[in-house]
Amino acid sequence: MVEFALGSMLLVTVFTGTFQYGFIFYQYNALCNAVNNGAHFGALQVYDTNTTAPSNAFKNAVKNMVVYGDPTGANTTPVVKGLGVGNVNITIGSVGSGSTFSPTSVTVAITGYTINGVTGTYTLTGKPAVTYPFQGMYCPDSGVC
Amino acid sequence: MTVPQDNSRRKSQRGMVLMTMAVTAIAMIGAMGLAIDLGHIFIVKNETQAYVDAAALAAALQLDGTTAGITRANDAATNMSAAWNFSSTVLTNPTVEFSSAATGASWFSAANVTSPSTMTYVRVTKTVAPNIYFVPVVMTNKIYATNVQSRAIAGQVVLAANTSIAQGLGPFTGIAACAHGSTMLQCEATASNNFGLTVGTEYDLQWPQYNKNRQGCNNGNPTSGNEDKCFVQPPCAGDLALMGTGADPMQEVIQQWGASTNGYWGSQSTSQINKYILDQQQLAAVAIGTDITQDLSAGNKQGTSKILDDRVNQDTVNFDVSGIAASSSQKLVDYLNSANQNPVHNGRRMMPVPIVYPDVNENMSPVVGYGVFLLETNQSAAGGTSTYYKDGTGNDPYCAIYAGPWNMGSTNGGVSSSGGATRVRLVQ
Numbered sequence: 269m270v271e272f273a274l275g276s277m278l279l280v281t282v283f284t285g286t287f288q289y290g291f292i293f294y295q296y297n298a299l300c301n302a303v304n305n306g307a308h309f310g311a312l313q314v315y316d317t318n319t320t321a322p323s324n325a326f327k328n329a330v331k332n333m334v335v336y337g338d339p340t341g342a343n344t345t346p347v348v349k350g351l352g353v354g355n356v357n358i359t360i361g362s363v364g365s366g367s368t369f370s371p372t373s374v375t376v377a378i379t380g381y382t383i384n385g386v387t388g389t390y391t392l393t394g395k396p397a398v399t400y401p402f403q404g405m406y407c408p409d410s411g412v413c
Numbered sequence: 414m415t416v417p418q419d420n421s422r423r424k425s426q427r428g429m430v431l432m433t434m435a436v437t438a439i440a441m442i443g444a445m446g447l448a449i450d451l452g453h454i455f456i457v458k459n460e461t462q463a464y465v466d467a468a469a470l471a472a473a474l475q476l477d478g479t480t481a482g483i484t485r486a487n488d489a490a491t492n493m494s495a496a497w498n499f500s501s502t503v504l505t506n507p508t509v510e511f512s513s514a515a516t517g518a519s520w521f522s523a524a525n526v527t528s529p530s531t532m533t534y535v536r537v538t539k540t541v542a543p544n545i546y547f548v549p550v551v552m553t554n555k556i557y558a559t560n561v562q563s564r565a566i567a568g569q570v571v572l573a574a575n576t577s578i579a580q581g582l583g584p585f586t587g588i589a590a591c592a593h594g595s596t597m598l599q600c601e602a603t604a605s606n607n608f609g610l611t612v613g614t615e616y617d618l619q620w621p622q623y624n625k626n627r628q629g630c631n632n633g634n635p636t637s638g639n640e641d642k643c644f645v646q647p648p649c650a651g652d653l654a655l656m657g658t659g660a661d662p663m664q665e666v667i668q669q670w671g672a673s674t675n676g677y678w679g680s681q682s683t684s685q686i687n688k689y690i691l692d693q694q695q696l697a698a699v700a701i702g703t704d705i706t707q708d709l710s711a712g713n714k715q716g717t718s719k720i721l722d723d724r725v726n727q728d729t730v731n732f733d734v735s736g737i738a739a740s741s742s743q744k745l746v747d748y749l750n751s752a753n754q755n756p757v758h759n760g761r762r763m764m765p766v767p768i769v770y771p772d773v774n775e776n777m778s779p780v781v782g783y784g785v786f787l788l789e790t791n792q793s794a795a796g797g798t799s800t801y802y803k804d805g806t807g808n809d810p811y812c813a814i815y816a817g818p819w820n821m822g823s824t825n826g827g828v829s830s831s832g833g834a835t836r837v838r839l840v841q
Contacts, residue, residue, distance in 0.1 A: 271430035278434070286445045293452030296499065300459040308466075312822075314693075363757040364729040370759030370824075395500035398463045399493065401471035403822030403837060405581055406760075407692040408727075 288385040295383045298348045300396045303356075306334030307376040310358065311400035318369040318408040320360040331356040334376060348381075355381040357394070361402075370406055375399040439551060446547030454561055457497055457543045461563035464495035464504045465537040466839055469567035472509060472535040473837040476569060477817050478612070478828040480529045481749060483511060485825075487523040490537050497541055508538040515566050515840045533828045534568035534840070569820050569827050569835035574601075578783070578834065579698035581821065583764040584679030584689040584717070585618035585811065586705065587784045588662035590655050591770055597779045600770040601701065604782040605831045607817065608768050609660050612826065613742030614651035615812045618766065618786060619717070620666055620675040621646040622808035633667060643667050649812035650741070669771030669778060670709070676769075677712035678705055683720075686713065690720045690764075691727070699767055701833055704777040714807075721811065722799035725790050730758040732792040741814045745787050749816075749825050760824025762788045763816060765834075783834045785826045786813035 310330040317323050322330075331353040332341040346352070361373030377397035383390045471493050472486035490509045497504055510520035513531040520536055521527070542558040549555040590609030591600035603609050610616060622645040625633035629642030638657035641647050648663060655661050670676070679689045679696055688694040697708050725731050733739055734747035751758045764787075767780040789812055791800045801811055817826020819834045827835050 271434075275430055275434050282441060282445065286448050290448040290452055293449070293456060297452070297456050297459055300456060300463065304459070304463045304466075307463075311470075363759045367727050368729045368731070368759060368761070370727075370729070370761060372759075395496075396460065397496075397500060398467065399495060400467045401474055401489070401493075403470065403474065405693050405822075407694075 284386050288387060292383050292385055292390060295348055296392075296396065299351070299378050299381070299392070300398075302334045302337070302347050302351070303376045303378060303396050303398045305337065306330050306356065307374050307398040307400045309333045309339060310374040310376060311402050311404060313404045315360075315371045315402065315404055315406050316408065318366065320362055320369075320371075322358060322360060327358060328353070330358055330374070330376060334378075350384075351378075351381055355379060361399070369408065371402045373399050373401050442547050443551035446545070446550065450545040450548045453543055454545070454559065456499065457541060458561050458563060460495070460497040460500070461504065461539050461541055461561065462565070464493065464497070465507060465539050465563045465565040466567075467495065468493040468507055468509075468539075469535050469537040469565040470837055470839065472537065473533075473567040473569060474820070474823045475825065476511075476532060476535070476828050477749070477820075477823075477826045478530040478532075480526070481746065482825070482828075483523050483526050483529050483532060485749070486511070486535060490535065498543060502541075504539060504541070510536045510538075512536065515568055530829065533830065533835075534566055536564065536566045538562065538564045564841070565839055566841040567837055567839050569830065570838045570840065571830050571835050572833045574701035574833050576833065577698045577700045578767075579695060581693045581765060582695050582699065582783065583618075583766045584677060584686070584696060584712075585764070585766045586676040586678065586709075586778075587616055587618065587766055587768045587786065587815065588652070588665060588676070589768050589770045589781050590658075590660040590662055591781075592660050593664055594774065595770070595772075597702065597770060597772055597775065597777075597781060600772075601781045602831075604818065604833070605829055607815070607829045608782055608784065609655075610768075610784065610815045611651065612815055612817050613740075613745045614654070615649040615741045615789070615814050616651040616662075616786070617649045617676065617810045618764075618813045619677050619712070619811040620644070620670070621648055621810040623667070623670070623672045623675070625667075625671070630667075633671065635667070640664055640667060644810075645808040646810060648810050651815065665771040665773065668773045669776075674709035674711065677710060677717065678708040679710070679712060679717065681710070681713045681716070683713070683716045686716045686720050690717065690724055699780050701780055701782065703780045705767065705769055705780055706778045709778065715802075718801040718804070718811070721788060721801040724764070725762055725788050725799065725801075728759055728761040729756040731762070731790055732794050732797070733790060734794065736793050737791055737797060745814045745816055748787055758824065762790070763824055763826075764788055764813065765819040765821075783819035785816045785819050787816050788813050 468490040472490040475486040820827025
């Protein structure tokens with residue numbers, strides 16, 4: 269009995285730990301893929317404002333791409349449980365400002381998402397993050413293209 | 414209800430569980446290693462793969478067939494920022510190599526590229542060594558870190574000739590310098606040779622006013638070397654230089670376009686011209702082989718010239734770095750070099766337009782490819798006047814500096830390729 273008690277305590281700890289790290293790693297990996305998809309998608313879109321704040325259409329499409337793997341948002345199952353569009357942070361790299369503004373890169377990061385492990389929670393701030401060079405079209409004036 | 418006679422045997426078995434556990438612990442740690450160390454390695458692989466993907470794309474966007482382009486591409490890949498190991502360690506110094514094909518051709522580092530004009534693919538490789546914690550326990554030759562290599566190949570992939578381009582082209586045209594009397598197909602084939610145009614030379618985006626009654630024009634049939642006499646103002650330097658040669662764009666323009674059109678395909682309305690010049694819209698979608706004749710119009714010189722200047726002024730580098738008097742090739746080189754300087758150009762002065770070949774035999778003006786032109790400016794860093802509005806109200810041509818074939822999404826010209834626009838894609 270004593271051995272079983274000692275042994276099982278150890279076993280349970282080890283299994284819990286393994287599960288916890290395995291699960292966190294799995295979640296993190298899924299988030300890596302999600303931000304990668306979102307950033308690559310965003311870098312190919314039309315950018316239609318002349319500031320580093322993208323238009324709502326751009327933001328929503330990229331965020332939906334990250335969270336649901338679908339820019340339209342028609343699919344409503346997040347790629348990782350509990351992930352919402354509010355956890356997606358989009359940063360636009362640029363040169364110039366005002367009339368000479370032009371986007372150069374799109375960075376997508378996860379912020380404020382909490383992974384629930386068995387014995388603890390881990391809140392991700394600004395990671396994972398992926399940057400892609402902007403390849404899409406820039407049409408600042410009327411957003412008509 | 415005890416079984417006392419077994420006491421001695423049980424005593425001898427005490428510790429069996431612990432001993433078994435000690436042995437199985439090694440196996441368990443091995444299994445844990447698979448879960449944790451491998452999980453870690455997969456994440457590291459994912460992070461570095463995203464990094465090399467982005468770096469390869471950034472580099473391929475810079476390639477334009479020149480050594481300077483190779484240098485810019487190398488810098489673009491090297492300057493790409495990303496981190497690995499749960500975004501904790503910055504990734505730097507990837508291996509950047511160039512090739513003429515995604516597979517089957519040799520790869521050269523930036524310093525070893527001998528023929529930059531053929532380099533259309535970039536391969537970026539990064540190896541990192543994440544620590545492993547559990548697997549070494551069951552290893553006989555123990556290692557505590559393992560190399561994880563990520564590699565991406567991106568290149569300027571030629572779009573199919575029938576790809577319809579509905580956005581992004583400016584409402585002007587470049588004229589291919591094809592041997593007089595060529596067919597459209599023969600002219601298309603010159604795409605790999607920049608349509609006979611020279612990078613860094615000024616050509617007409619919009620031609621000067623045509624008048625066949627001028628002296629020397631001979632009623633629209635000028636003798637060779639006198640083609641410029643048919644225009645009220647002389648065409649741009651690059652087209653003038655081709656005058657009288659076997660491949661003379663001026664001759665095609667005189668015979669096919671005459672006085673009714675000048676290479677502009679847009680609208681008369683200022684608001685529409687705004688969309689065509691500033692906002693990537695097009696009057697019509699075009700593809701290789703599209704006859705653009707019905708879209709050509711005399712246009713609205715005042716409207717277009719004003720908005721062309723607006724577009725120039727939307728660039729952070731809206732001036733000639735070496736001064737207004739610099740040669741056109743120097744102006745282009747300066748502009749592209751400003752990728753690494755302050756201010757950094759933002760690409761607004763680069764305008765992609767269809768390259769057409771006014772085919773006299775077929776009586777049409779088919780699109781044979783796409784080229785990018787650097788819009789001119791009359792400003793130095795200290796300031797100055799705009800170019801197009803000053804001249805555009807009269808009969809002057811609109812000139813621009815040819816920068817190479819159109820590589821979509823790039824702020825410079827692309828590498829000359831066989832027909833069609835190119836798009837930077839990951840191929841591996």
